Every structure is written in C-alpha cells, then in structure tokens.
Amino acid sequence: MRLARRYSWELLLVVLIGLAFVWSSRLSPYFLNRDNLVSSAEFYVIFGLMAFGLLPVILHGEIDISLASTLAVGSVLYAKLADDGVPVIVAMLAVLAVGALLGLVNGALVAVAGLPSLAVTLGTLGAFRGIAFLIAGDQGSVISEDRYLVLGDGEIGPVPVSIIVLLVVGAGAAALLAYTSFGRYSYAVGSNPEASRMAGISVIGTKVIGYVLAGVLSGLAGIIWVGQYQSARGDNADGSILFVITAVVLGGVSIKGGSGRAVGVLLALILLGTIQTGMKLANVPGTSQTLVVGLLLIASIGVPKLVQIVRGLQRTPVITQSGRSDAAEPAASNAS
Amino acid sequence: MERTEQDAAPRLRVDGVSKSFGAVHALRGVSFDVQAGEIHALVGENGAGKSTLVGIITGIRPGDAGVVSVDGVATKFKTPLDARAAGIAAMYQDPNLFPHLSVAENIMTGQFPRRGPFIDHAAMKTRARELLADVGFEIDVDQMVAGLTVAEAQFVEIARALSSDLRVLILDEPTSALTPSEAEKLYEVVRRLRDTGTAIIWISHRMEEIRALADTITVLRDGQHVITSPSADLSDDEMIRQMVGRSVVLENVARTEPLGDVCLKVSGLSLPGVFDEIDFEIREGEIVAMAGLVGAGRSEIAQALFGLSKGVEGEVEIHGETVAPRSPRQMADLGLVYLPENRDAEGIISTMPIVDNIALPSLKSLGRGGIVDSAGERRLAEDQRSALSIKGEIGDLVSSLSGGNRQKVAIARWLAKQPTVLLLDEPTHGIDVGTKAQVHDIMRELARKQRMGILMISSDMLEVLAVSDRVLVLSRGRIVVDLETATATQESILAAATQRATKATVA
Amino acid sequence: SDDDAEEASDDSVAEAEAPASSDAPEEAGSSEGAKIFMAPKFTGLAYFEVAREGGEQAGEDLGLDFQYIGSDKPEATEQIATLTNAIPQSPDALVVSAIDGDAIAPALNDARDAGIKVVTYDADANVDARDLFINQLSYELAARTMLDAALLNSPDGGLVAFISASPTAPNHTAHVNFMKEFIDGDPAYSSLSYVDEVQFAGDDAAKSQEIALNLIQANPDLKVIISSSAVSAPAAQQAIVNAGMSGEVWATGFALPSSVRDFINDGSSAAFALWDPAELGYVATVAAAQLVSGEITAEEGQVIDAGEAGTYTVGADGEVLYDKPLMFTADNIADFDF
Amino acid sequence: MTTTDLSTAPPTGSFLDRFGTTSGALALKVRFLGVLVFLLLLVVTFTITAPRFLTLDNGRSILFSSAILMIAAAGQTLVVLTGNLDLSVGSIMGLTAYVVFDLSGETTALQPFVILIAVLIGAVLGFINGVLVSFLEIPSIVATLGTLSIYRGSVSFYADAKEVTSGQLPQYMRDLAMANWFGLSAYVWLAAGVVALVGLVLRKTPGGRSLYALGSNPKAAEYFGLSSNRIILGAYTGAGVVAAIAGLLLGARVGNINSLLGSGIELQVLAAVVIGGVSIWGGSGSVFGAAVGAIVLATINNGLVLLQVQEYYRLLIQGAAIVAAVGVDAIVRKKVLSATTRRRIMEVDA
Ligand SMILES: Nc1ncnc2c1ncn2[C@@H]1O[C@H](COP(=O)(O)OP(=O)(O)OP(=O)(O)O)[C@@H](O)[C@H]1O
Ligand SMILES: Nc1ncnc2c1ncn2[C@@H]1O[C@H](COP(=O)(O)OP(=O)(O)OP(=O)(O)O)[C@@H](O)[C@H]1O
Numbered sequence A: 001m002r003l004a005r006r007y008s009w010e011l012l013l014v015v016l017i018g019l020a021f022v023w024s025s026r027l028s029p030y031f032l033n034r035d036n037l038v039s040s041a042e043f044y045v046i047f048g049l050m051a052f053g054l055l056p057v058i059l060h061g062e063i064d065i066s067l068a069s070t071l072a073v074g075s076v077l078y079a080k081l082a083d084d085g086v087p088v089i090v091a092m093l094a095v096l097a098v099g100a101l102l103g104l105v106n107g108a109l110v111a112v113a114g115l116p117s118l119a120v121t122l123g124t125l126g127a128f129r130g131i132a133f134l135i136a137g138d139q140g141s142v143i144s145e146d147r148y149l150v151l152g153d154g155e156i157g158p159v160p161v162s163i164i165v166l167l168v169v170g171a172g173a174a175a176l177l178a179y180t181s182f183g184r185y186s187y188a189v190g191s192n193p194e195a196s197r198m199a200g201i202s203v204i205g206t207k208v209i210g211y212v213l214a215g216v217l218s219g220l221a222g223i224i225w226v227g228q229y230q231s232a233r234g235d236n237a238d239g240s241i242l243f244v245i246t247a248v249v250l251g252g253v254s255i256k257g258g259s260g261r262a263v264g265v266l267l268a269l270i271l272l273g274t275i276q277t278g279m280k281l282a283n284v285p286g287t288s289q290t291l292v293v294g295l296l297l298i299a300s301i302g303v304p305k306l307v308q309i310v311r312g313l314q315r316t317p318v319i320t321q322s323g324r325s326d327a328a329e330p331a332a333s334n335a336s
Numbered sequence B: 001m002e003r004t005e006q007d008a009a010p011r012l013r014v015d016g017v018s019k020s021f022g023a024v025h026a027l028r029g030v031s032f033d034v035q036a037g038e039i040h041a042l043v044g045e046n047g048a049g050k051s052t053l054v055g056i057i058t059g060i061r062p063g064d065a066g067v068v069s070v071d072g073v074a075t076k077f078k079t080p081l082d083a084r085a086a087g088i089a090a091m092y093q094d095p096n097l098f099p100h101l102s103v104a105e106n107i108m109t110g111q112f113p114r115r116g117p118f119i120d121h122a123a124m125k126t127r128a129r130e131l132l133a134d135v136g137f138e139i140d141v142d143q144m145v146a147g148l149t150v151a152e153a154q155f156v157e158i159a160r161a162l163s164s165d166l167r168v169l170i171l172d173e174p175t176s177a178l179t180p181s182e183a184e185k186l187y188e189v190v191r192r193l194r195d196t197g198t199a200i201i202w203i204s205h206r207m208e209e210i211r212a213l214a215d216t217i218t219v220l221r222d223g224q225h226v227i228t229s230p231s232a233d234l235s236d237d238e239m240i241r242q243m244v245g246r247s248v249v250l251e252n253v254a255r256t257e258p259l260g261d262v263c264l265k266v267s268g269l270s271l272p273g274v275f276d277e278i279d280f281e282i283r284e285g286e287i288v289a290m291a292g293l294v295g296a297g298r299s300e301i302a303q304a305l306f307g308l309s310k311g312v313e314g315e316v317e318i319h320g321e322t323v324a325p326r327s328p329r330q331m332a333d334l335g336l337v338y339l340p341e342n343r344d345a346e347g348i349i350s351t352m353p354i355v356d357n358i359a360l361p362s363l364k365s366l367g368r369g370g371i372v373d374s375a376g377e378r379r380l381a382e383d384q385r386s387a388l389s390i391k392g393e394i395g396d397l398v399s400s401l402s403g404g405n406r407q408k409v410a411i412a413r414w415l416a417k418q419p420t421v422l423l424l425d426e427p428t429h430g431i432d433v434g435t436k437a438q439v440h441d442i443m444r445e446l447a448r449k450q451r452m453g454i455l456m457i458s459s460d461m462l463e464v465l466a467v468s469d470r471v472l473v474l475s476r477g478r479i480v481v482d483l484e485t486a487t488a489t490q491e492s493i494l495a496a497a498t499q500r501a502t503k504a505t506v507a
Numbered sequence C: 001s002d003d004d005a006e007e008a009s010d011d012s013v014a015e016a017e018a019p020a021s022s023d024a025p026e027e028a029g030s031s032e033g034a035k036i037f038m039a040p041k042f043t044g045l046a047y048f049e050v051a052r053e054g055g056e057q058a059g060e061d062l063g064l065d066f067q068y069i070g071s072d073k074p075e076a077t078e079q080i081a082t083l084t085n086a087i088p089q090s091p092d093a094l095v096v097s098a099i100d101g102d103a104i105a106p107a108l109n110d111a112r113d114a115g116i117k118v119v120t121y122d123a124d125a126n127v128d129a130r131d132l133f134i135n136q137l138s139y140e141l142a143a144r145t146m147l148d149a150a151l152l153n154s155p156d157g158g159l160v161a162f163i164s165a166s167p168t169a170p171n172h173t174a175h176v177n178f179m180k181e182f183i184d185g186d187p188a189y190s191s192l193s194y195v196d197e198v199q200f201a202g203d204d205a206a207k208s209q210e211i212a213l214n215l216i217q218a219n220p221d222l223k224v225i226i227s228s229s230a231v232s233a234p235a236a237q238q239a240i241v242n243a244g245m246s247g248e249v250w251a252t253g254f255a256l257p258s259s260v261r262d263f264i265n266d267g268s269s270a271a272f273a274l275w276d277p278a279e280l281g282y283v284a285t286v287a288a289a290q291l292v293s294g295e296i297t298a299e300e301g302q303v304i305d306a307g308e309a310g311t312y313t314v315g316a317d318g319e320v321l322y323d324k325p326l327m328f329t330a331d332n333i334a335d336f337d338f
Numbered sequence D: 001m002t003t004t005d006l007s008t009a010p011p012t013g014s015f016l017d018r019f020g021t022t023s024g025a026l027a028l029k030v031r032f033l034g035v036l037v038f039l040l041l042l043v044v045t046f047t048i049t050a051p052r053f054l055t056l057d058n059g060r061s062i063l064f065s066s067a068i069l070m071i072a073a074a075g076q077t078l079v080v081l082t083g084n085l086d087l088s089v090g091s092i093m094g095l096t097a098y099v100v101f102d103l104s105g106e107t108t109a110l111q112p113f114v115i116l117i118a119v120l121i122g123a124v125l126g127f128i129n130g131v132l133v134s135f136l137e138i139p140s141i142v143a144t145l146g147t148l149s150i151y152r153g154s155v156s157f158y159a160d161a162k163e164v165t166s167g168q169l170p171q172y173m174r175d176l177a178m179a180n181w182f183g184l185s186a187y188v189w190l191a192a193g194v195v196a197l198v199g200l201v202l203r204k205t206p207g208g209r210s211l212y213a214l215g216s217n218p219k220a221a222e223y224f225g226l227s228s229n230r231i232i233l234g235a236y237t238g239a240g241v242v243a244a245i246a247g248l249l250l251g252a253r254v255g256n257i258n259s260l261l262g263s264g265i266e267l268q269v270l271a272a273v274v275i276g277g278v279s280i281w282g283g284s285g286s287v288f289g290a291a292v293g294a295i296v297l298a299t300i301n302n303g304l305v306l307l308q309v310q311e312y313y314r315l316l317i318q319g320a321a322i323v324a325a326v327g328v329d330a331i332v333r334k335k336v337l338s339a340t341t342r343r344r345i346m347e348v349d350a
C-alpha cells in the first residue's frame, strides 16, 4: 500500500499508457505492429536521452533549455570528426567531452555564479546553436560509414542499439538517483538547498554535476542523431526542448525541484510517444497533436491542484495563510 | 495615569485565543486587556507565542479559537488591511519592506491616495512625510528602501504603522536593531502616541526598556497567559521568574568526569559589525553554554565556526590544529558540526525519510565509490533512532514527526558522523518539556561518556544552568561574562545579557 | 527555356512508353485505389496547401486514396516522425517535400525497403533515398527566372541582395550560387551586381521584414532583394511598401500570386515568379501513382504522362524537371487564383 | 558600517555622496544606466566598423524594427516583475493577429472593431495563463509552455492551413503600417505609446506598484494585505492584452498572415526583457529598460547585417549579452538585498 502511494504518479502514468494503447490501437489498425512499435520507440531515443539529462537539473530546482543546442554541437562535431576519419571511440569520447564542457559552462554560471538558470540557458541556447553552425558551416554533412553509426543505426538481434542505449541510460539514471550519494544529494539539494548546505553537502558541486550530466547525455543524443539520420546540420533538434521539458514534468518531476524519478520520465516518454504515434498513424492533423500535448502538460499539474482546491472548499476552511510552501502539506496529510 | 474612558470596554481585548501549528501549540487560550492610552509590554521567552499573537490580532492568520475585540466590538480581520482600516497597526518582528520601492510607497502601499485611476503622488509624499515627521524622522521619501540603513528602514516601518485614527499600535521587538540613541528616539514617539490615547503593545526582551516604558506588563509562557500586572507591581526578578517558570524543574546533574584536552580554541574571532574579539575554549567532555538575548550574535559565531560566513577574522584551533573554516563540509570532516536553530528551514529536509536525513552527511564514508550502502545506511539510522529514541520508523517522512522528534533527527544526522565538537543552536527551542529533558540527557551522555566538546547556544536560563559547565554571556556581539555555571544564577546571567556591552566590559 | 523542357519530353515519349508498360506486367498500368500520402515540409503554409489541392485533384482523376499528412511544426524531427509513422500504414507511395533532405533519408529508405515508392517534390531528399524528384524548376532556370523578375522590376539593373530560408536549405543555396554565377558571367544580367553575404530569415515573415530593412540600410544603392522563399519575398516587399520605398527598391523571387497580387496591382512591384504549385503537386502525385502501377520505374528516359498537365521525362538520378516557371505581372496576375 | 544620525536633515550632499550611502538604490540605477551604456557601446562599435551605421535613416530603421518587440517586451515585463514569465506570448500574438484579421476580412462590418476584438482575445488568453499560475499554482514556466502549444494549436486549427492575405486587412491597419508621423514610423510612436502607458500604469497606479511590491518581497506583500493571486492574474491579463496589440501590429505589418506568425518570438522577448534589466527574480526593472533591451537586439541585428557578418555570430553575441545582463543583475540584487536584510547586531558608536 505504501509502495502504491509512493509510486502513485507512476501508476497513474501506467494506467494512462494502457488507455493510450487501447485508444491508439482503435484509432489506427497499424498501431500494434511490432516493427512499428520498435521504429516509433527508436524515434523517441534522442528526446529520451535529453530528458534523462534534464532530470537531475530539474531535480536540483534548476532548468536547462540549451540542451537541444548542445545536441546540435554534438551531432555536427561528431559528423566532422567522422568526416576526418577519427577513430570512432575517440570521436565519441570527444563529443561527450565537449557536451560535458558545455554543461560545465551552464553549471558554472548557474551554481557557482548564482545566476538564474532560465536566463543563463536562454543565453547559452543561442550561443551553443551559434557554435554548432560555426562547426557545421553552411551545409550539413552526410555520414555513411557504418562504424560511426552503430549507436543510432545498429541493431542487436531485433532490437535497435539506440533503444538499448536509452534503456541503459534510463536504468543508469534511475540507479544514480536511487543508489548513489549523488542521487541522494540531488533530492536533498532540490528539496532544501539551505539545509543541504548545512548538512555538509556541496550544493554547488551537486548542481554542476547535474549540468555536466545533462551536457554529456545531450552529446550522446547528438551521436545517436548522426547514427539515426546519417547526417548532421547546425539546426538539428531545434525546438525540441519543449517536448523534453514536457516529458520530464509529465513524468512527475517537480519543476520546483526535490522530487521525481527516472521511471516516471521513461513512462511519460512512453505515454507521449504512444499518443503521438497513435495520432500520426491515424493521420490526425498536426495541429491537434500540438493541442493535445499542451493540454496534457497543463492537466498533469493543474488537475491534482484543482481536485485539492475543490476538496478544500468542501471542508471547513482550516487555513494556512503563512505564505510558505507548506501549502501542499494538507493534501499530503489528508491522504495518509 | 488618568483613564477617562475607564467605564467603556478596553481598547483591545484578547479573549481565549488559541493557535496550533501542527503539533506545536503556539497559543493556548490567551486572554488579556489593553487599555487606551497605555503602553502594554508583552514579554516572554523565545517561542512563547508573542509574534503569533500579533499575527492573529492584525489578521495575518486566523486563530483556531478565541475572540479579539476592539472597543468592545469583536473583530474578524481577513487581512492586515482590514485591521488597519479599524485602526490597528503593527510593526512586525521580521523586516517587511519592499526594497525596490520608494520610502513613500512603502509607507502607503495598500492605501495609496488616488487621483482618478492614478496614485496621487504629491499627496502620497506629503502624507509619508507627515507620518515620518510624527516619528521624528526626516528622510527623502523618494529614495528607494534598498538604500536605507537598517535604522532608517525600521523607522519607515513604524511610520507605516501610524495613521490618523490609530487605536492600537503593536511593535514586535522594534529596537533589536537600533542603537541606543535611535531607540531613545523611538521611545519618545511611543510615549507621545500613548499620550494621545493610542494603546501600544510593546514586545521586547530588554529589561531596562520595558522598565522605562511600560505601564502594564503581560507575561506569556509556552503559549499561555501567565500574568498581567501594572509595571510598578512587578519586580524584575518576579517578571523573569514568571517568564521562565517551568512545570518541570530541570535537574542540574553535577559533572563527575574530569575534563580532557582543549578540543576547540577560538581566539580573536571577529566579523565586522556582527561580533568582535571572541575568545573561548572548550575541552573534551565539557558543555559550554552561550547565553544572551536574541540578536546578541550567538548564532553568527557558531555559523562562522562552521564555515558559513565570509570575512571572518581570528584564529580557530581544533584539537590543537589551526583551521580556517571555509565550508560546512570541510568543518564536518574535521569533526566540528553545527545544529542550526532554524530546524525546519535548515536542520532537516522534511520531505525526505528519517533514514535519508540521518545518513545524509555520512553517505560518503558509508558507501564506496559513490554507491550508497543502503543496508549500512539503515543500520546507522536504526542505531541512532533507538539511541535517541526517535518515534516512528526510519522509513517515515520527517514531515510526519513532531518538533522534538525532528530535532532529534537533526541531532542524529550529526552524531552518526561521530564528531568531536558539537555546536548546538537552541537545541530545545520549541519542543515539549519531556523531549527537552531527553535532549539534555543526550547532551550529557555525549560530553561525559563520548568525550565530545559541546557549545550550546540557549535562551532558556534553566536549561543553561542545568546542563552546562560554563556560561559565556553575549551582548551585542561581545562576550561580556564567562562564568562557572555553579556560581551563576538566572538573574546574574540575564543581568549580564541585558547590560549594554562596551569594549571595556570584562566580567 | 520553357520550350526546351517540352521538346525534350516530346522526344522521349515514344521511346519511353514501351519499357514502362512492359516492366510491370502484373499491374499493367492501373493505379486505381492506390494509397498515396503527401507530406509537405510542414502544414499550415499556403504554398503547400495549393500543392495539396493538385495532389487531391490527381487523386480524384486517378481514383487514388490520397491523404495529406504532416506536423504543423517546421522541424525535421517532426517530419521524420510523420514519415516513420506513415510506413506501417503501407501506403503505396509517399510524396514528400523534404525539410532536411539528409535527415529524412533513412526514414525514406525504410519506406522504400517496405516497398513504398517515394517521390519528392519542391525540396529533394538524398538521391538514393527516393525514386523520383519532381523538380519545379532546375536550379539554373530558377535562378534565371528570379533574375528576370529582378530586371522586370528594375530594368536598369543595380545591386541585389539575397534572403534565404536557412543555410541548410540546399535549393535556396543552389539558387543563390547560380544567380551569383549568372550575374558574374552572363551578359544578360551584367547590369546587376550583388551583395555577397546571404541573409537567413527561416521562412519567418517578421524576420524577413527586419532583414529587408537592414539590407536597405546597409546598401544605399540596393535595388532588388531576391528570395526563393515564398514567405520572405512578399514579406520583404511589404516591408519596402511600409517603408515608403516602393519604386526605389523592390523585392522579388518566388511568391504565391495571392500574396503579391496587391503589390502588382498597385504598381509597387512589377513581377514575382513561381510555378504552379497545384500542377506540381498534381504531377508529383501522378508520378507516384504511375510508379505504383508500374507504368514507370523511375529509369532515366521514361515518360510521365500527366494528361492536361503535360508529359515529363525522367532525367538523370530520377530527377524530373517540371520546369514551368510563371512570371506574375500586371498583365496576367488576375489569371491566377492561388 | 555607518550610523546615520537621525536628527540630520535629508541628505543634501553631492550626487556621489548621496549614492555612497545607498548602494542598493545606486546599484539599481547603475543597472538601468548599464543597458544604456551597453547600447551606447554597441552604437560606438558599429559606428566605427560600419560606416553606414550612424545615419538618421538607419536609426529610424532600427527603431521601426524594434517597435513590435518593444511592445511585446512591455507586456512580458508585467509578468516578469511578479517573478513569473510568459512563454506563450508568441502564440498569443499569432492567434490574435490571425483570428482578428480573418474575421475582419470576412465580415467587413467588423473592421472598425479590430482593436477591440484583439484586446478581448488577448485579455482572455492572458487571463487563462493567470488562472493557471495563480489559482492552480502551476509554475509559470510549465503553465505557459502548455499554453504556448495550446494557443498555437488553436490558431493552426482555426486557420486550417489558410492564409490571411494583405488584401483582407482593414485599410486603416495597412495604412498604419506604412504611416510616418513626424518623421518616424507610426509603429515607433505606437510602441512608445504602449511602453509609456505600461510604464505609467506601473509607476503611477496602485495596481502597478503592487506588481513591484509582490515581486520585491512576496512575504511583505502578504503582510501588507496584497492578494498575490489577484496581482498575478492582473499581470497576465495585462500582458495578454499588450501581446495581442503587438500581434495585431505585427499582422498588419507582415500583411500575409499564416498560423505560424510570431512563433519563437518568446525567446527574443525574454532576451529583450533580461537584457533590459528587468530582474528575472521579480520586483525590479522598468518597462523602459525592456524597451531599450528590444532596441539593443534590433541594433545587434542591424549592425551585423551592415557588417555582413554571418548569422551564427548573432546567436553568439546575443547569448553572451543575455548572460552578461543576468550576471550584472545578480550583483545588483545582492547589493539591494544586503542593504535591507542585514541586521545590525553590534553597536557602532560614531
Ligand atoms: N508558521 C509557523 N509554522 C509552524 N510553527 C510556527 C509558525 N510560527 C510560529 N511557530 C511556532 O510557534 C511558537 C511561537 O512562536 P512565536 O514566533 O509566536 O514566538 P515569539 O514569542 O514571538 O518568540 P520570539 O521572542 O523568538 O520572537 C514557536 O514554537 C514557533 O516555532
Ligand atoms: N546578516 C543577517 N541577515 C539576515 N538576518 C540576520 C542577519 N544576522 C542576524 N539575522 C537575524 O537576526 C536574528 C538574531 O540574530 P542571531 O541569530 O545572531 O542572534 P542570537 O544571539 O543567535 O539569537 P538566538 O539564537 O537566540 O535567536 C536571527 O533571527 C537572524 O536570522
């Protein structure tokens, strides 16, 4: 029972995924087709990697909207290195290192200099995109040498390597948050940075690591991009950060920090993927798709609050006007 | 004192007001009257419930029970604006100004004079100037509050509380940040207001101030009303006794074990404007209390030792080794830890389970290569839980615990790290008497048996006397007295704490 | 050049017909009921809507199951998702305008592996990722057409500047390069000169306007702003009109007649160019249908017979030149209803 | 630390003397001056490097280019002052422009009411944002990210891939886009008017001051009896109205309107606001700063075209400008906060 309560958001997502599956398969007879499911899943790997990267950052109570630009730097750099015939491993490591470096830049500005993360990453969003264009030049590049494409294009048996990468990263993120001191510090820092500092945790260090991880995973997403699309351009993944944030928030990660789990993010990806795939398979016009995703995002946060407000109205008003964040407490204690 | 309106209802009547914050009963059935034209001092220890009462009277938060009436009419203020409209205003304990707005705007926010849809700036400024002049204060009302000195800001708050039909003015520790000359200025204003018939509630910890000002004194203790008496009928000793009187007498357990080596030595510690030339030592097995009024700078000293402050001068030695405190992490690794006074904001992470809270600082030493050893973690937490008899299971969220148990969790997380020097800031503030005694036993056990050196910051005189070996009394950022507890009394400590320290003062 | 194309197709009709029909004995020329999906770069742009109408017309004429699919976000990933999800629906053919020709290539290849014919129109994908590309205008002809339009506006020539959608739009880049080449080398355009640096407006009207104004400021003797983007060209002209500089500076290039009708009617512009997107969509859809029916196999030299829309010969690399530029001027603008 | 002798008259020393004691206020002034200095530096740099830059004509052109961004930034300022943000501004602009001009194109009787309809639409869309953020307590970034999609989705749905062409616009709106008043484009005057109006509301009305108050110190606002929900709702509604006006003007300027109009502009608007010194923490900054921020962005764009610099560098320079701006904000904020929250514990006798 306690487990059920702890994972209530995830359970809700699972139920929704079930409904979405039923809905999608009724919407389109092609939905429940193995190849289709696999290739649709493949499509979400890139967004998933960025979402798992964004997860610790949001957990720390910060945000990073520059990740798609980091991806672009990663993809064009990887393509460039592949063009130059650099050994695959070296190329990959170089891209991951550059991703880490860009994450470090964000992390330093946010955690060390104490600047607001939204504004900082709004700035680096443009700056990193500029760097990507500078590396790529006007034209994109096409990569056809298979050895550079394994992560995005390869398959192990019937399963695409990219999906394995995503699942490994997801499991890694889950394990990192659940079983390592970094994970514990992450929740602590996001819940109460002051108390964390008082407990001898390096709040700055934790946040910086979060940004670096986000950068590395975006770099990895860039490598996978090249593998999946066998090409790279400076404008890669432009505009995809909205989807990534939606996935993380829908996954039950509080945008204020301190709570959320990797499983939730994975489930949210599956849910969004199921709905979008269903709609695309049914050739639902693109506009409705945009609407549905936006509504889902708001509903995921607004509806619980609305229920709480309605419940609160029914009860005799026991008001906590203290203006503190303990506004959420009554609901929690009410549930127990 | 002439009270022409004696026959009428009192200006303000507080009747059976109660308020709880979860498990904490901040106020229990408090009743007393305040007459027009009197200065009514409201005194009590930290956490007695004074500020909570102010909040209820002025409509910041509703009480759970009870009635507040003004001139015989029961009030139901929903917001502080309603209260102001009824002539009740307050200067709250924590500064509440808008740094980015001008002085005039800060004074008039919520009741701007208008001309059409616009604020009548001329009228606003004139009014603000008048109100400031009423408190004997002249500053440029166009300047931004961010540019004011602390004292200036304080006067702005007071001016804000004034209005033409002011009936009740409440001042919650208004002088804690003022110099004597500034405070003197304020006394004059208050006396003048009293003479024009306003009822004043004056909350303060400063004896001489209360003596000089108050016509009537009401004492609160643990959220309960203890006594209301004309000032003249209540001696200082009696007032303090009423403030600290406890139902359970804390026992002073004499120390039998000898003291060990010096484990913490502080010399010449200074932070400009906050504390100055602090010297003391703590030995293994010793409990040193640091007493003083709120705002004396005790917490700041402890925080500086824990590496939380920048720009600290002086020397700190731990077990004979000189260290420069830079960060909590560094100090905790060196075996010096600090239990913050603001438990919920700084001491615990209430949204995490007990086990996570307790293990948080020890994670690194517990696990290997960054992996958390969950079994070890649970063992550690379980050990602490039973050692400190924390209620609940280690998997429970800390938010489900009472204040006392939260405090034990906060202590436990440091004990799990086996420190050698403990700095405890108000370790029993706001927790019930039973738990308080338990915490005292824990402290004795840690010092006597486990040979830790403990610095205990406390505003509870009985606690200081019962637990400590030595008392350092602070006033305004300086140590004014260093006493053996055996020779100290509540009165001697309070007397030292309330005296105005000068650099020359040495006990 | 218009004639060239038609001559070429006339020549090859005879040769091409035989192999076309013999190659697909099982379906022998019927595309009745074939399922054809048309995917524009993104939905919501009038140009693609006009092309869609042509596709729908072809669907009606040939009895096809024609569907229009796509996302309203101008992002490559969105188009990839659209295409990926088209495959399991097993359409017989896809008619695609590529937003990022390299990035969608793997998806198109998957489609072809699944037996789906792929025809690109408007913007090509990788050569080996599609069967046919129905090219509205060869890059050279497009460049000449736009330069001609420029000279119609500014008969004395003068300085021109270019606005493209993005550095990653290959057709725009090619157009600009050819235009520069012709201005440098072709005596017909020797009265023109150009600003070397190309500006990018990302098919965004507001940005196109800002760039147009900045170009005018940067180059006092600027005469013509040329853009291959059907968003940028009219937007730039609107900016010129707004700035009260009609008659001093002109914007031209490709634009839908509906979006430039007012400029041409009120004389602020003498000419814009385009082709008939509806007919392009029609031809592309017909080509797709004929690939499906086996009437053609995308081999060089085969002929696509699009009825009233004309006949077209498959060129090298499966490229089919539609090559019917339209020049909108005061004389003919009333004739176009798209 | 200094102690002010309370009996002295208001400080009357020299300019600098006076600021010497009020570092927080000084910091805020410097912050605003900083934007102007930054703009000046840009102007100087471009003047030296691009000979065509410093001409009256080019100045006019820059102002015209920044007009719509200025208006949108003015609306965003309302929201940012409360410590929130509005990512849906581009969608509100696009939706309003499309719907209004489509309606008026089809029913010419509606043409005189174009502005009124736009204001209504903007108010409703802004109100929805406000309800989500205030009453439903959805963090503003999430709420407006959602409405960004929803509003954009709605307009594409409504437009059904059609376009409104310039011929459908009311003639007076088209004339407005071309009009020149006193040597400057009408848009510049309108932008100045909107900025001045928003500035007036912010400075001179009780509502405007409560926006600052809430952003400056939310807890104090509660103690002063201000309703944060109502203030936030008001800010978003106002921002919606202003965004709608920006959208209307953008539509009239562009002429051919499709459902994508204004997409992506939210990042430009935020950039203008941040560069203009409106603190992302809320409570400080002015709508005039935001307007200058918009001019800064337009100047960068203009100068780089004049210099024939590649697009990529624009992205880099703009990004760096944003980071630099918030860096300065952080320093200012520290100064402001330290001035009011420091409690003096020791006596320091003069
Ligand atoms: N918002 C709150 N939530 C939970 N507990 C609170 C809250 N406000 C006050 N308390 C608790 O209520 C009790 C009374 O606090 P209050 O601030 O009224 O005391 P006080 O007499 O003003 O003390 P001081 O002299 O330190 O100002 C304390 O135990 C305090 O911890
Ligand atoms: N620099 C500062 N900025 C903000 N608040 C401060 C600062 N210094 C002190 N305070 C506040 O002033 C109050 C009293 O100061 P301090 O904690 O040093 O006194 P203390 O002697 O430790 O009193 P106690 O611990 O009994 O409350 C505290 O509530 C503290 O938060």
Ligand SMILES: [Mg+2]
Residues within 6 Å of the ligand: B050, B051, B052, B093, B172
């Ligand atoms: Mg108090």
Ligand SMILES: [Mg+2]
Residues within 6 Å of the ligand: B295, B298, B299, B300, B341, B425
């Ligand atoms: Mg303290």
